[in-house]
Amino acid sequence: MDLDVLVDESYFSALFDYDEVFPISDVNYASELHLQEALFSSLIASAAKINNHPQIQRSFTTVIKQEPVVKIENEPLEPSRRLCMICMDEKPSSDMFRGSVTCTHAYCTQCTIRYVANKIKENSAKIKCPDVDCTRSIEPYMCRDLIPKDVFERWEKILCESLISSWDKLYCPFKDCSSVMILDDVGGNNANVTQTECPSCHRMFCAQCKVAWHVGVGCEESQRYGNTKKKSSDEEDALLVQMATNKQWRRCPSCKFYVEKVDGCMHIKCRCGFQFCYGCGSVWASNHACQIRT
Template sequence: MFTCEICAEEKLVSDFFRIQGCNHSYCTNCIAKFVATKVDQNTTSITCPSSACDVVLEPQNCRSIIAQKVFDRWSEALCEAMIPSPEKFYCPFKDCSSLLINDSGEFVVESECPVCNRLFCAQCKVPWHSEKTCEAFRRSGSGESSREDVMVKNLAKDLKWMRCSVCGFFIEKLYGCDHMKCRCGHAFCYNCGATLIAGHCNRCG
């Protein structure tokens, strides 16, 4: 038997989970819930639950105790985090939103999503605007002109969702502090929208 440091319950040795690199004792159930919560919060570097320990957990070491969908999301998030922010963006079609990468170094305008096969503007990050240049499109403010986009904006305003200033993705906070991390890796304050510097908001303190 051993005592889990999270739930403080006596557990069988068969429920013991050891994090490689530290000596803290947790049960598999608590670690599985801990990892799932962190993944839901878009945390890629998950450390030992102990506040005094900075040992990082690896997806492969937790694979046997976490759900497959949690493992897949965690692995994908780690892969995305390795891609420089200027090279990645997401398909602008809401029913796709696939991660796209431009690592060619070339100036790309009209492009096709390899997942949904629809055309979009790689500069404006919107569906392809065939009748306007990028400059004219931005001046016209057409990026939010569709009825669906207007509805989403109104809903976001009513529910107080925040929008990432980097990729434009709407984020809803269900619980926890105001320090948010978007799927694109941008960290910002949910209260005011300011970019976090070293995990700190200079506006809200």
């Protein structure tokens, strides 16, 4: 604190300004001077106390130098309820879900769960936003805690398979397994490898014939004459074909796997990614109009 300023403003102004207007006597002047000296001594003592207490001094300075308060307008709050464009119901904002940080479309949790689960049933690896004009995809990690664990694990499997081209993958020939495997060094030194073990069911099969492993028999001989296991496999295949015919199953024109339509339209997307019509078996097109109803 500047004591000189205090002296200039308090002491001398009180001492000289007053008698410029009203002349005073010597007695009054002496009394007034004595009073001003007492005030000045008290002011100096108060300033010394403030200097000996930094916290008081900081508080004193803070009060003096406090900036005027600027009023900030409140930002608009998110509405408490929002409209889900799938079920067309108003839901609490806390129940709305966005599938991507870059997507602005939000849908209620229940509709999102059903939508994602249906897409996974269709073997869709990339699930886009439900909005028809949006090209953003739903991120798997954002709905991990929403959908059931077994459904999410199936989605993970589909995603892994989608990263492998059709030329580099092989399916286990055993019908109760059908696990996908990667063909290493396709067309290279390992192109003639036959005996292979499925990493899932740990059963042996021939990678060339795509049947159960024919022990002691070459591929050509096995295909020409067959053996006990192959005959058994052929019998099973015959039973499968008969069952597929009776139940009106369709065979994928690409990977030859049988597909059963439980419900929905005729548009089928196979696990291999090929799309075809379940009614006539032809390649699916946006303008396809099948006359066959199953």
